[in-house]
Amino acid sequence: MKVAQFLFLILTCALILSFIGNEQSDILHFEIKEVRDKEGLLDKYETYIRTPVCEDDKCYLVEIMFYWDVMGRYVGYDTIPGQQLTKLDHIPFTHEDYQKLGRLLNDGASPIGNYSKEELTKDSRESEIDGFSGATIQEIKEQVISGGVYSCHTLWHIAHKGEIIDSLKSRTKALLTKPLVKKLVKLDDQDVNYFLINSFKDEEFDLYMPEVFLMMKHAKGYFVKNTVEAMPSNVIQDSLSQTYFASEFKELNYFSQVALLKKLKPDILITEMKNVLKDALSDNNSIKNELIKKLIK
Amino acid sequence: MNKIRNYQCNGALTLVRSITATQMMLIVVLLFTASFNKTYAQEVLLEAESFDEKGGWFIDQQSMDEMGSPYLIAHGIGNPVKDATTTVRFPKKGTYNVYVRTRNWTALWSDKAAGQFQILVNGKPVPKTFGVSSRDWDWIPGGKVKIKNVNATITLRDLTGFDGRCDAIYFTREKNSPPPNDISKLYAMRVRLLGLERSPKTNSYDFVVIGGGMAGTCAAISAARLGVKVALVQNRPVLGGNNSSEVRVHLGARINLQPYPALGNLVNEIGPSQGGNAQPKDYYEDDKKLKAVLAEENISLFLNHHANQVKMEGDKIVKVFAENLETGEKIGFEAPLFADCTGDGTIGFLSGAEFMSGRESKATFNEPTAPEVADNLTMGISVQWFSEKMDEAIGFPDIDWGLPWSEDKSFAMTRGDWDWETGMGKDMVRETEFIRDYGLLVVFSNWSYLKNKYSRKEEFSNERLKWVAYIGGKRESRRLIGDYILTENDITEQNFLSDGTAPSSWTIDLHYPDEENKEKFNGEAFRSIAKHIKIYPYPIPFRCLYSKNVNNLMMAGRDISVSHVALGTVRLMRTGGMMGEVVGMAAAVSKEHNATPRQIYESHFSELEVLMEKGVGNPNLEKIQNYNLGGTLLESERKR
Numbered sequence: 058m059k060v061a062q063f064l065f066l067i068l069t070c071a072l073i074l075s076f077i078g079n080e081q082s083d084i085l086h087f088e089i090k091e092v093r094d095k096e097g098l099l100d101k102y103e104t105y106i107r108t109p110v111c112e113d114d115k116c117y118l119v120e121i122m123f124y125w126d127v128m129g130r131y132v133g134y135d136t137i138p139g140q141q142l143t144k145l146d147h148i149p150f151t152h153e154d155y156q157k158l159g160r161l162l163n164d165g166a167s168p169i170g171n172y173s174k175e176e177l178t179k180d181s182r183e184s185e186i187d188g189f190s191g192a193t194i195q196e197i198k199e200q201v202i203s204g205g206v207y208s209c210h211t212l213w214h215i216a217h218k219g220e221i222i223d224s225l226k227s228r229t230k231a232l233l234t235k236p237l238v239k240k241l242v243k244l245d246d247q248d249v250n251y252f253l254i255n256s257f258k259d260e261e262f263d264l265y266m267p268e269v270f271l272m273m274k275h276a277k278g279y280f281v282k283n284t285v286e287a288m289p290s291n292v293i294q295d296s297l298s299q300t301y302f303a304s305e306f307k308e309l310n311y312f313s314q315v316a317l318l319k320k321l322k323p324d325i326l327i328t329e330m331k332n333v334l335k336d337a338l339s340d341n342n343s344i345k346n347e348l349i350k351k352l353i354k
Numbered sequence: 355m356n357k358i359r360n361y362q363c364n365g366a367l368t369l370v371r372s373i374t375a376t377q378m379m380l381i382v383v384l385l386f387t388a389s390f391n392k393t394y395a396q397e398v399l400l401e402a403e404s405f406d407e408k409g410g411w412f413i414d415q416q417s418m419d420e421m422g423s424p425y426l427i428a429h430g431i432g433n434p435v436k437d438a439t440t441t442v443r444f445p446k447k448g449t450y451n452v453y454v455r456t457r458n459w460t461a462l463w464s465d466k467a468a469g470q471f472q473i474l475v476n477g478k479p480v481p482k483t484f485g486v487s488s489r490d491w492d493w494i495p496g497g498k499v500k501i502k503n504v505n506a507t508i509t510l511r512d513l514t515g516f517d518g519r520c521d522a523i524y525f526t527r528e529k530n531s532p533p534p535n536d537i538s539k540l541y542a543m544r545v546r547l548l549g550l551e552r553s554p555k556t557n558s559y560d561f562v563v564i565g566g567g568m569a570g571t572c573a574a575i576s577a578a579r580l581g582v583k584v585a586l587v588q589n590r591p592v593l594g595g596n597n598s599s600e601v602r603v604h605l606g607a608r609i610n611l612q613p614y615p616a617l618g619n620l621v622n623e624i625g626p627s628q629g630g631n632a633q634p635k636d637y638y639e640d641d642k643k644l645k646a647v648l649a650e651e652n653i654s655l656f657l658n659h660h661a662n663q664v665k666m667e668g669d670k671i672v673k674v675f676a677e678n679l680e681t682g683e684k685i686g687f688e689a690p691l692f693a694d695c696t697g698d699g700t701i702g703f704l705s706g707a708e709f710m711s712g713r714e715s716k717a718t719f720n721e722p723t724a725p726e727v728a729d730n731l732t733m734g735i736s737v738q739w740f741s742e743k744m745d746e747a748i749g750f751p752d753i754d755w756g757l758p759w760s761e762d763k764s765f766a767m768t769r770g771d772w773d774w775e776t777g778m779g780k781d782m783v784r785e786t787e788f789i790r791d792y793g794l795l796v797v798f799s800n801w802s803y804l805k806n807k808y809s810r811k812e813e814f815s816n817e818r819l820k821w822v823a824y825i826g827g828k829r830e831s832r833r834l835i836g837d838y839i840l841t842e843n844d845i846t847e848q849n850f851l852s853d854g855t856a857p858s859s860w861t862i863d864l865h866y867p868d869e870e871n872k873e874k875f876n877g878e879a880f881r882s883i884a885k886h887i888k889i890y891p892y893p894i895p896f897r898c899l900y901s902k903n904v905n906n907l908m909m910a911g912r913d914i915s916v917s918h919v920a921l922g923t924v925r926l927m928r929t930g931g932m933m934g935e936v937v938g939m940a941a942a943v944s945k946e947h948n949a950t951p952r953q954i955y956e957s958h959f960s961e962l963e964v965l966m967e968k969g970v971g972n973p974n975l976e977k978i979q980n981y982n983l984g985g986t987l988l989e990s991e992r993k994r
Contacts, residue, residue, distance in 0.1 A: 166985055251990030277848045278890050279612045283992040311852035312613040312893075341956055343852060344963045 410435025430515030469518030567595020576938025619971025629981025737793025854893025
């Protein structure tokens with residue numbers, strides 16, 4: 058099922074925001090629609106974009122529909138009926154060109170992001186002098202559509218580097234409610250989780266603690282460490298939190314443990330936590346051991 | 355006091371060397387009396403690297419552990435280099451037989467010789483031309499010379515500009531008596547004839563760092579800033595290793611990451627401000643690294659010193675000996691703690707440290723990317739190059755000693771990047787000269803073809819081959835085994851360990867021979883491909899930074915305790931520099947407690963953690979190294 062059809066089926070509510078002119082220097086016009094699920098919660102965004110693509114002095118208009126998730130991450134594109142994409146000299150994109158464009162846009166880490174439009178079309182010698190390897194230039198050449206380099210470059214940068222992304226994130230942040238947070242946590246997506254932690258105000262942490270625990274439960278890397286460091290002290294000392302951390306302590310990586318130990322206060326440790334910490338003492342010297350000793354002295 | 359002095363000349367940095375009375379004695383002539391030699395043998399040994407004036411010849415020490423000595427190389431990129439000259443006092447007038455230790459480096463591939471040179475005595479060439487015969491290093495008879503005045507000038511005259519090489523010249527009154535070619539006998543002869551001290555002078559330090567690449571330089575500075583007396587021993591005239599202007603690989607990977615964001619401040623301080631491989635010399639800012647080291651009162655710097663011997667007591671290194679590349683004189687370095695930042699794990703190897711090389715099998719560490727069966731495939735050595743556009747057409751010799759070339763073998767390029775890579779599958783330590791030479795051979799073969807025979811050669815007519823490395827950029831050799839061996843799974847599963855230190859952030863980036871290129875060139879590829887596995891930054895365990903069985907040896911750089919696959923990510927130079935920062939901090943903890951690295955891990959680790967949190971570099975410098983950060987998977991930033 059094409060993305061557009063899917064959106065059409067589930068579309069329950071659409072808020073149209075319109076930005077015209079200087080909001081985004083490369084884009085003449087874009088309209089954002091919020092796409093909501095059947096519970097009425099934000100699902101994704103649909104954006105109609107009209108942008109000029111310029112080759113030297115000549116410019117032509119490209120009209121295209123982009124789809125973004127709640128985090129402002131590009132998830133797909135669609136053409137506008139009657140508005141074919143074109144290459145140099147207005148040659149229309151072929152079926153293969155559209156597929157290639159799709160593959161390029163789906164690659165958010167494409168090296169095309171490292172180049173300005175001018176750099177891309179220099180001969181390889183000049184580009185190499187800028188410190189990029191011949192291999193990288195070659196890689197880009199394989200990713201872009203021959204004769205459609207400018208379109209590829211413009212659209213990729215709108216999809217992955219444009220200011221639209223920030224406006225979408227701000228929009229999502231403003232729409233956060235307990236049901237939406239619950240829904241987003243289920244995505245089990247670390248970027249979303251960080252977005253939530255960064256979005257919560259100090260006084261909101263209490264409200265969202267069950268969701269925060271859920272996010273931490275499956276987290277990898279430094280998420281727990283960073284979350285613990287972001288949590289207001291009173292929330293960490295709360296017995297509900299301590300109970301959670303006591304049960305999970307052994308599972309936390311070293312750096313999360315140290316972050317937690319740095320925030321706990323000896324006077325208000327619950328028994329369960331004290332017992333866990335006693336068990337966690339080891340013979341090796343470490344900051345963790347020193348912190349535990351201070352907490353349970 | 356052997357503290358290195360830095361000589362500046364017209365703003366340009368010139369060769370930096372230690373100066374002692376004995377080192378000033380560049381050549382030594384010994385006259386043996388009847389009590390030592392019944393034939394009254396009279397002989398003179400001249401080491402090429404000891405010549406007073408080296409002209410355009412460079413000292414190459416890359417293969418000295420294999421062939422026995424540093425040598426001079428005429429790396430003129432097709433233009434004969436300026437003469438090297440020296441003066442010598444012969445013991446007596448008369449006729450001498452001349453032997454020259456040299457080789458024909460292209461004999462492996464061609465019956466012609468690329469690097470030819472002459473020896474001149476008082477301006478007259480000896481009968482033979484050198485660099486044309488033996489495939490291997492050997493003493494080549496050069497005929498006879500008549501010495502009419504005991505004071506003579508000896509000249510090395512390059513004839514081709516294509517990497518002719520000369521190790522030493524031997525004059526003897528004896529007939530048919532070439533010097534020994536066996537390395538240990540040769541060394542004994544050098545000691546005897548050059549008057550080298552049999553018991554080298556020893557200096558004592560708190561910490562000796564061997565290897566002055568990014569890892570070693572950072573290790574030395576880090577330790578010095580924390581009050582540790584350090585000797586930094588580097589076997590090139592510049593610091594920076596692969597990031598020096600001799601190799602020209604830009605720094606890669608990220609600094610200032612969790613869990614210790616202050617790690618990398620020193621890398622930021624001493625690293626070049628702009629990126630790019632195979633770029634003009636000043637991109638690499640050799641001077642910046644040297645100045646940073648010279649600014650540290652606690653560092654004694656020994657450039658042009660190659661460490662090649664250790665003295666052990668049980669499982670402890672007592673001394674490391676390094677040879678002055680110009681004089682051959684050895685110095686002993688005594689310390690309670692050593693760091694092997696040699697890349698090749700040279701000190702570990704000499705001290706009996708357990709090590710790995712090649713590729714481990716999948717079963718060894720259960721790594722998905724490892725091959726089913728272990729083998730000796732390593733990543734290779736890059737000989738990078740570039741040309742510059744001139745205002746007028748410029749020629750290049752139509753060489754007859756290169757590989758057979760053709761249109762479909764040619765690379766119509768003006769710059770050779772990292773992917774000009776040779777030696778994958780060779781022994782990275784024992785075959786260094788071959789691997790580097792093959793790199794030179796293919797660059798020259800390709801360029802000669804482009805300039806003289808290529809169908810679109812007019813596109814290259816104004817291009818001048820400006821720079822070709824003669825110091826190979828090495829990626830992989832020995833990996834010394836520590837108390838922990840970091841593997842692919844640790845990294846991809848983000849299995850953080852409590853002794854995590856410097857984070858590795860580059861992809862797992864493993865190089866392989868380009869199959870098409872390999873096929874076209876009889877199984878010996880010189881172009882490579884890279885396969886990347888993206889990772890989140892992973893803090894390298896401290897236990898990977900010291901040897902498991904040599905109890906006072908630490909490591910930083912590419913010779914740390916990792917699997918071949920894990921090496922793919924940790925081998926980047928910013929990461930190596932941060933390892934150096936950590937190893938330097940560990941040296942400070944070691945000094946404070948007289949502790950071995952393992953004892954630091956077990957009993958003093960909290961002190962190292964505090965130092966890692968604080969960092970040793972200047973935290974207030976602008977972060978300007980935004981090049982070549984790599985396709986790291988990064989967690990979102992915490993903004994609260």
